[in-house]
Amino acid sequence: MAEGIRIDNLVKTYGQGDTAVHALRGVNMSVAKGEVVGLIGPSGSGKSTLLKCLGAVIEPTSGRMTIGDRVIYDDGWKVGDLRALRRDLIGFIFQAPYLIPFLDVTDNVALLPMLAGKPNAVARKEARDLLEALDVAHRAAAMPSQLSGGEQQRVAIARALVNRPPVILADEPTAPLDSVRALAVVDLLNTMARQFETAIIVVTHDEKIIPTFRRLYNIRDGVTVEEDPAGSYGRDNANKS
């Protein structure tokens, strides 16, 4: 499969000298288009820092990051406009949906293509198509406050997908959901990843969904290790039962 996102030897150090904090110590990671991988790690392991680096929100100290064929970072940003990069190449799904409360469902999703310069009618058409695919088209005119938690999360997924980004970063997307809804969201992410050929990285603590990933990265002390999803939390959970 073609590569969606790849990072090589990514380092992020906060501060200098004796007070330097080495949040990432050489992270390597690769996610193919259409693939959903999990990223786990205890608090303070560098998970959030990695997510921010992947999301082009903070600058790594060194290393290399590519999205598709584009070099994004190679010991310095290779892309001048990070804002446009985030808009066009990276989709975000958050722990809470963080929908814009004053926009209806359609415009929450259509906002991104509008920001990219598409006419309102075209953007809304794309948004409605995606809402249809995610089975929330019947709530297209509703305000976010009128949606259930699951519906909100589906709209958030639609927003992340609407510009067809090669990469989606999902930060604890199932945290507020019960088991059934959480597994449904993971199923949906898998379907969307395949359908839109998007590489999805799911940062999670949610033990219910970890065994569902085909690949799992565990980050500890700023270094990632690839693990067998069934062999870690899956096996532990099996033992518990």
Next chain:
Amino acid sequence: MISLAGRDILHGWGKFVLTGVGLGLLIGVTLSMAGVYRGMIDDAEALLDNSGADLWVVQKDTLGPYAEPSSLNEDTERPIRAMAGVDRAAGVTYLTMQIAHQGKDVRVMVVGGEVAQPGEPGQPPHLIAGRRIVQGHYEAVADVKTGFAIGDQVKVRRNTYRIVGLTSRMVSSGGDPMLFLSLKDAQEAQFEKDADAIVRQRARTASSPVLNPPGNPAVAEAVNAAQASSTNVNAVLVTVAPGADADAVAAAIRRWQRVTVYTRAQMEEILVEKMIANSARQIGMFLVILAIVSAAIVAFIIYTMTIGKIREIAVLKLIGTRNRTIAGMILQQALGLGLIGFAVGKIAATFWAPFFPKYVLLLPADSLRGFFAVMAICALASLLAIHAALKVDPAEAIGG
């Protein structure tokens, strides 16, 4: 691109409108203050317009009759009337006093003028009801703002006068409505002494061998009569003949009479730039303070609204919204608040202006200036919130 500001306003329109109404009442007060200032100027100009005069002849080296006491003998008018370029001349008296009427005190400016001929300077130029004064005594014409009605009896000093006519917009430079009497009645009201003073004056006259020579009581009687009455006026109002140059006529009067003469422009300068200058500065200070308070309120409201949306702003920035789009959203909200505030303020000021005791003149040009000032203040006030929004780190949208 959709209007984020418009959607946000529509989403919380109740809160937004209520805030706008609150701001609007403050703007209404500001517009009213400007209206009070304009009203003072208009009152001053109405005073000059309605006097019907082109020239004001007053006691030498005084700023009378409106700004300073001025006293001239009423006979001053006769030689003036005979001068070239003079059409009419009439003596007038002005006296601001409190009149009790139907259990209430009414502050009026009592104006005494020649009533023998209609259209003499100093008389009300128009009546809205009743008739002009035709008798030499005990009739009055009142400005409608006094609250008097035709047929009412009003007491001025010792005498009672019947209201025979009503006029309008006849006010002093201080906004007090005018009460017109015949010149003789007004002179009596202005210069009349009280009974004790007359008794003492008569006793003094009687004890003086010069004023009361033995064997000639007519002298004392004449002295007493002269002391008890007055033939003084505060000013002589002059209208110039058609085609005559007011400045030239004024110069001629100054040359031949020992008086001070003011033209319309000079009298306007005295009233506007001298008499109400302090009030104007006072109102100006109020306007500045109200503008600062309005700006502070808008800044606080917009800042609070922005801080309440920090997470949404972080999300917007993370998903690629331009800084200028976010700044524009905040600016548009501030301007929207200003627009609502101005509309409410203008309506409120228009509604309550007639209830002010003094004339409040709301000029369209002032409203236009006020509108742009409100917009500018709102734009400035939004800078703090824009600064806060632009400082938001998109990373705040990502947990951890």
